[in-house]
Amino acid sequence: MQALIDGSRLMTEALVKAGAEVFIGYPITPANNLYLFSGKRFKTFLAAPDEITTLQWMSGFAAAGKLPVTATSFPGFALMLESINMAYMMELPMVIVLVQRLGPATGTATSGAQGDIALLNGMLSGGYSIPVISTSEANDCWEMAENALKTAVELRTPVILLTSKEEVMTQFSFDLDTLKEIKAVERKYYSSDGKFIPYKRDERGVPEFLPVNNDRHQVRYTASTHNENGILEGITPGALNNTISINKKIEKNIDSYLYYDLEKDDASDTLLVSYGITANAAREAAVRLRKEGRPVSVFIPKTLLPIPDKYMNIMSGYSNIVIAEENHPGLYRKLLFGVKAPTNVHSVNAIGRMINPDEIIEEVKKHGN
Numbered sequence: 160m161q162a163l164i165d166g167s168r169l170m171t172e173a174l175v176k177a178g179a180e181v182f183i184g185y186p187i188t189p190a191n192n193l194y195l196f197s198g199k200r201f202k203t204f205l206a207a208p209d210e211i212t213t214l215q216w217m218s219g220f221a222a223a224g225k226l227p228v229t230a231t232s233f234p235g236f237a238l239m240l241e242s243i244n245m246a247y248m249m250e251l252p253m254v255i256v257l258v259q260r261l262g263p264a265t266g267t268a269t270s271g272a273q274g275d276i277a278l279l280n281g282m283l284s285g286g287y288s289i290p291v292i293s294t295s296e297a298n299d300c301w302e303m304a305e306n307a308l309k310t311a312v313e314l315r316t317p318v319i320l321l322t323s324k325e326e327v328m329t330q331f332s333f334d335l336d337t338l339k340e341i342k343a344v345e346r347k348y349y350s351s352d353g354k355f356i357p358y359k360r361d362e363r364g365v366p367e368f369l370p371v372n373n374d375r376h377q378v379r380y381t382a383s384t385h386n387e388n389g390i391l392e393g394i395t396p397g398a399l400n401n402t403i404s405i406n407k408k409i410e411k412n413i414d415s416y417l418y419y420d421l422e423k424d425d426a427s428d429t430l431l432v433s434y435g436i437t438a439n440a441a442r443e444a445a446v447r448l449r450k451e452g453r454p455v456s457v458f459i460p461k462t463l464l465p466i467p468d469k470y471m472n473i474m475s476g477y478s479n480i481v482i483a484e485e486n487h488p489g490l491y492r493k494l495l496f497g498v499k500a501p502t503n504v505h506s507v508n509a510i511g512r513m514i515n516p517d518e519i520i521e522e523v524k525k526h527g528n
Contacts, residue, residue: 160335166300167192167327169338170256170320173304174228175200178312178343179254181227183207183216185235188268189324190258193230201228210235214242221251222380224346224370226308230256233275234265243317244283245382250358250366250405252311252318254304259323259435261511270511271324273435273485279319280464280494287406290314290416291464293321295438297333300326303418303461305341310416312344314408315365321463323436323485325513349376358387358401364408410465418461421473427454429523430477434460434491437483437514444519455523466494479526483507483519 171193182197183205184190198204203225207213210231217227231239236257246253257279261270279291292307294300300322307320349355349367355376358366366387371378379389384398392398422445433441438459445457458473474480474495480503482492489506496504507514507522 161332162335163330164333164335165192165328165330166294166297166322168196169297169300169333170294170304170322170327171196171200173301173341174254174308176341176343177305177308178346179226179228179308181205181217181220181225182229183213183220183227184229184231185210185213187232187235189260189271189328190230190232190235190256192327193256193258197228197230210238211242214239214246217253218242218246218249218251221246221253222249222371222378224348224368224372226252226254226312226344226346228254228256228308230258232258232260232268233262233278236275236278240282243289246317247283247287247289247405248382248402249380250315251380252315252368254307254311254318254320256304256320256322258327259321267511269324271436271485271513272510273323273437274490275321276463276486277490277494279321285402288409288465289317289319290409290462291319291321292416292418293434293461293463294326295420295433295435295459295461297331298337299461301338301341306416306418309344312346313365313415314363314412315368316405316409321435325436348373356387357389358385360387360404360408363412364404365412413462413465413467416462417467417469419470420457420459420461422457424449424454424456427456428478429453429455429526430474430480431455431457431483431519431523432460432474432480433457433483434463435485437485440514440516441483441519444516444523447516448520448523453523463491464494470495478503479523480504481507481519481522481526483514483522485509485512485514 182201
């Protein structure tokens with residue numbers, strides 16, 4: 160069935176179908192459609208007075224066993240950062256949809272961008288990791304939304320679903336019959352009669368969960384440095400080990416939320432790398448280059464953070480790498496390769512506008528055979 164739709168509606172419906180129960184938000188451009196549609200679809204919808212309150216309320220719902228979602232853009236996300244750190248330390252499942260727009264500061268609310276990835280890489284004090292999953296096409300708005308919620312539940316962690324203005328606001332004709340079925344994520348709770356230890360970890364490094372409103376066990380969740388019992392201990396070995404274990408949990412289990420597309424051409428020595436909205440330009444550039452007899456491979460990472468070793472292994476097989484992203488400094492390139500990239504790594508960047516496939520083609524022709 161064909162429908163005129165946008166990414167906001169696909170994300171909202173997917174999150175609800177996957178089991179998200181609560182949407183809490185403060186309206187901000189260009190995330191307004193997610194706010195609008197969520198008010199119609201979620202079982203519980205709360206309009207918060209500000210973004211700080213949004214994350215505090217989400218943490219309360221998550222501690223009570225509900226699966227909360229919000230959507231925001233950089234100015235609101237900046238206000239959420241302390242509370243995201245809190246939810247990370249408490250190991251509370253939730254999804255934060257971050258719709259990128261042009262910054263810094265309030266920037267231009269009606270102009271898209273891909274400027275938040277470096278912020279996301281350093282959003283936690285101490286440099287720890289939170290899963291960041293990105294959309295790059297219409298089906299991603301459906302499937303990556305489901306995957307984000309599933310990851311939040313399975314790893315007991317906040318998850319960022321990263322997108323941008325054009326992906327959530329642009330309407331397009333779409334065949335709804337192509338969408339895969341989504342089933343609600345299965346939630347498992349601590350069921351033993353023994354004492355509940357809120358941060359005792361299983362073989363994956365993930366603690367079992369109980370909501371604070373259960374009537375069988377005492378539940379203690381805290382955001383300060385704590386041991387496996389949730390007791391504040393400052394910098395004792397047990398407390399510090401627990402802090403390190405939270406990060407290990409995210410990195411150790413990355414294969415469970417590792418999503419990417421790789422169109423590999425064995426005749427190619429050039430790899431196009433892009434993510435989010437710019438991935439469409441990279442895909443089109445590849446089609447046109449192949450028609451001209453220039454074979455290229457295309458790599459679209461969707462799990463952006465933490466950066467998996469597999470990504471570096473993929474890129475190591477190419478003589479020339481062209482990374483396209485809609486920001487001025489080449490943020491993801493710097494995260495992948497450092498401040499000074501190898502000489503075979505090239506960038507296509509833009510600010511205040513989307514990248515044209517012609518720009519990617521031109522860069523490939525400069526360096527490819």
